[in-house]
Amino acid sequence: MLPSGFETERLSLRPIAPNDAPAIFAGYAQEPEVVRYLTWRPHQSLVDTEAYIARCLAASPARARTYVLVGRTDSRLIGAFDLRRPEPHRLEFGYVLAQPFWGRGLMTETLTEVARWALATPDIWRIGAVCDVDNLASARVMEKAGLAREGTLRRWLVHPNLSLEPRDCFSYALAH
Template sequence: MTDRFPDLFETPRLTLRPVALTDAEAIFDGYAQDPEVARFTIWAPHRDLTDTVAFLELCLAKSPADARTYALIGREDGALRGLLDLRRTKPHAVEFGYVLARRWWGQGLMTEALGTIVAWALAQPDIFRIGAVCDVDNIGSARVMEKAGLNREGVLRRWLVHPNISAEPRDCYGYAKVR
């Protein structure tokens, strides 16, 4: 039985370690106030550092058995590049979410991080499924999941509100990899 999410993941270019309150400034300055980054997210761009601290407090309140939020740290410079969130939605299934600061987009970093997470998840004896959803217009996110080996399972109609696009719930693609 896998009873908690690990303390560390390593990829060729990144270390993934649990977020800390001391990451607030790097997260706020790096991406959380950026409307372009928040375009397809369920959260509004942060207005000041207190928004980021409140978000981190919610992350840290969760049990590592149920959910864990990791900071993506560049191995070459130790700088925070984004976050990746894991959730045990059922005993046999994991869901994830991710975000990367805009200056780091387009270098394959999230594909690299997600590939490591997917391999880890499906190597656990009790995890059979890992997946996520993305807005139907979030082409970059859909592509990351495809490159990490997930399959598009269908369209979830009116699945999530992405408030920076519209107040109405939007259609999402569901992606997963199973074993």
């Protein structure tokens, strides 16, 4: 079972819930700027966000969990962190933050805590993710959280807001 939450200095991560849809839609899911390097297009309406949450909740919490990031003091929902365990020994993740909160170290803080937990957990040997080669902010977050760039995966993912052709991605991981 993946954890039911995480705590960092400024944020709490808790499992996504159906009534998070309005905050996610209004906060970031419909922003072209935010989803530029993601695998999905901006949500057009609340219905898209509700369908996304339903897909998150359909996953087995042993294998995949989506958490929302909320401020510890104001409980405001400002982003999401997706954690997957495709095999028992390794984790994959993805993350997104509402634009007004970029550049304050919040995702570095989040990933640092999740990665710390991962490598302190018996049987987990690796945590990693990929990002578009042009997504410099995401690459930097992973570097600051201690992950190493392992290489470039050619034509790895389609990022439909950039191009319909699959794009090159950097692979990052922390392992022991």
